[in-house]
Amino acid sequence: MHAADPVALLRGSGLRVTRPRVAVIHALEQHPHAEVDRLAEVARADLGAVSTQAVYDVLRALTEAGVVRRIEPAGSPARFELRVGDNHHHVVCRSCGAIADVDCAVGARPCLDASDTQGFVIDEAEVTYWGTCPDCTQIH
Amino acid sequence: MHAADPVALLRGSGLRVTRPRVAVIHALEQHPHAEVDRLAEVARADLGAVSTQAVYDVLRALTEAGVVRRIEPAGSPARFELRVGDNHHHVVCRSCGAIADVDCAVGARPCLDASDTQGFVIDEAEVTYWGTCPDCTQIH
DNA sequence: GAGTCAATCTTGAATGATTCAAGAAAACAT
DNA sequence: ATGTTTTCTTGAATCATTCAAGATTGACTC
Numbered sequence: 002m003h004a005a006d007p008v009a010l011l012r013g014s015g016l017r018v019t020r021p022r023v024a025v026i027h028a029l030e031q032h033p034h035a036e037v038d039r040l041a042e043v044a045r046a047d048l049g050a051v052s053t054q055a056v057y058d059v060l061r062a063l064t065e066a067g068v069v070r071r072i073e074p075a076g077s078p079a080r081f082e083l084r085v086g087d088n089h090h091h092v093v094c095r096s097c098g099a100i101a102d103v104d105c106a107v108g109a110r111p112c113l114d115a116s117d118t119q120g121f122v123i124d125e126a127e128v129t130y131w132g133t134c135p136d137c138t139q140i141h
Numbered sequence: 142m143h144a145a146d147p148v149a150l151l152r153g154s155g156l157r158v159t160r161p162r163v164a165v166i167h168a169l170e171q172h173p174h175a176e177v178d179r180l181a182e183v184a185r186a187d188l189g190a191v192s193t194q195a196v197y198d199v200l201r202a203l204t205e206a207g208v209v210r211r212i213e214p215a216g217s218p219a220r221f222e223l224r225v226g227d228n229h230h231h232v233v234c235r236s237c238g239a240i241a242d243v244d245c246a247v248g249a250r251p252c253l254d255a256s257d258t259q260g261f262v263i264d265e266a267e268v269t270y271w272g273t274c275p276d277c278t279q280i281h
Numbered sequence: 282g283a284g285t286c287a288a289t290c291t292t293g294a295a296t297g298a299t300t301c302a303a304g305a306a307a308a309c310a311t
Numbered sequence: 312a313t314g315t316t317t318t319c320t321t322g323a324a325t326c327a328t329t330c331a332a333g334a335t336t337g338a339c340t341c
Contacts, residue, residue, distance in 0.1 A: 017289075054328095057328070072215070073213075118272070119232060123232060126269075130261070132264050138260075157309075159307075161319070177298080192321075198319075218297080218299090
């Protein structure tokens with residue numbers, strides 16, 4: 002898990018290379034699963050100034066280009082990660098909101114067969130595990 | 142899937158029986174997976190008037206009492222259902238937002254074993270299937 | 282390297298869902 | 312019936328996100 006080159010990542014996806022975009026990708030490398038506010042902060046530390054709106058725009062563009070993945074655990078604002086394309090899931094800590102990646106035990110496309118899909122055509126199974134993170138378990 | 146008696150449901154959970162609560166439970170019976178607005182509308186048709194805030198309060202009380210379950214699919218406001226306690230999941234239509242229940246194929250507590258849980262203690266696995274509902278598939 | 286045009290960023294306001302807060306009304310126990 | 316506590320009403324606040332208009336910038340062409 003070492004840093005991809007933001008510029009290469011953008012070029013490779015046919016996206017313009019701008020300072021805000023590079024900074025946001027950089028922020029995502031350092032802070033996987035961060036929310037918009039946090040990413041904006043980190044990007045600002047890098048650039049001096051970026052509007053929050055720009056960060057929203059960047060994240061939207063990156064998400065639409067398939068460079069980042071957006072997740073929205075219940076009760077949390079949207080979070081973003083660069084790890085994309087593989088089928089991985091997330092554990093969310095009920096007490097502090099920490100999130101970690103989890104590879105599904107079942108296989109490459111886990112849980113994709115539900116017993117009765119009610120006539121729906123399913124293209125993705127999103128799994129969210131809920132529990133308590135190591136830190137919160139210790140303190141309790 | 143026939144209607145539970147709202148009054149019995151409330152009494153059984155140690156909750157006061159009020160007109161708004163009975164009406165919201167009634168609305169939930171008729172409209173599983175409905176969002177707050179919709180439930181408030183339906184409850185109003187029943188009672189004449191209820192404040193939206195009251196509906197929020199009722200849903201919170203019912204959720205905390207374990208009488209209803211709250212789900213929040215990405216991109217949607219919260220939705221509520223009376224079916225609770227069993228381990229069932231949901232399919233969400235990407236185009237119209239329709240939601241249906243899905244029993245997991247794996248077993249009673251499906252997907253509860255993730256390969257590597259990063260030290261988290263997991264107590265629930267929430268699965269959201271994404272796809273297209275029968276209606277939206279037909280029209281396309 | 283300058284000119285051009287579309288894409289992107291800035292600023293400021295709007296929206297939607299949800300929560301907070303204070304007082305009025307209603308439910309339940311006695 | 313009466314009192315106490317919970318719940319409902321009304322009105323405002325908050326948070327995350329989106330919309331909109333104009334200024335700036337990236338990348339392509341000459």
